[in-house]
Ligand code: ADP
């Protein structure tokens with residue numbers, strides 16, 4: 687894998703459609719004011735294909751937002767490697783990361799207002815989001831008025847953000863995020879606290895971006911209705927990828943060195959330290975794995 691050297695143009699990442707993402711052994715620690723380390727991610731291995739659309743699920747504190755900001759190049763991992771396409775962004779120097787963030791990857795942070803200039807108008811926010819584009823790219827881009835119309839904000843184009851409703855802000859944040867035609871769109875809970883209509887409008891627009899440009903899309907959500915619109919789900923658990931869903935069916939992921947997270951109901955039934963035996967068995971030509979407990983321990987809890 688190529689590491690982007692200082693001086694290499696990020697324009698090299700230019701190609702139509704979405705960009706693939708790969709994480710390998712990603713660990714992230716936060717140091718608190720008291721000097722303690724909090725382990726937010728403890729060995730994330732994940733690959734997302736170009737143009738794929740993924741919903742990140744999982745309980746609060748499981749590391750979803752942290753992983754999203756690492757993929758968006760907003761923070762660097764404490765350890766491990768992150769690739770966008772062929773390039774290792776976890777090692778990019780800051781000026782190139784900044785260009786990547788402003789031109790190729792759009793990240794919507796949790797909470798719409800964190801993504802917007804609250805004293806500026808809707809139109810000005812979009813112009814600001816596009817500042818890093820070249821003159822030629824800006825000329826080609828969808829005009830601000832048309833973009834605002836697509837998110838139903840044509841009536842408030844010249845209204846200041848601080849006077850807008852939550853739903854309007856969230857739709858504007860999305861319009862800003864898509865205004866640069868990114869190859870990767872990362873959105874952290876873009877539909878929380880929205881009405882059902884606003885939620886459907888925002889998610890509809892996210893998928894339109896994927897349909898039109900082939901953009902790779904990752905959305906963090908806790909809403910089952912939103913997750914159901916994604917062909918793939920990744921469920922985080924305690925800073926790791928626990929489960930993956932494909933078209934509504936859930937799978938346990940075999941992690942590094944064969945580590946697996948049990949589905950929640952089994953983890954509750956079999957606490958840490960429980961001994962289990964896993965054996966393949968062929969039945970009616972179908973191979974399955976049979977999980978059993980040692981006879982002497984059945985009925986006991988460790
Ligand atoms: P999620 O988005 O799934 O709720 P986060 O990525 O926000 O999870 O957080 C993962 C873990 O990291 C949690 O234990 C959280 O308390 C901790 N954490 C997140 N941000 C910070 C921070 N800036 N400083 C210290 N700890 C943090």
Ligand code: MG
Pocket residue numbers: 750751752796874
């Ligand atoms: Mg979060």
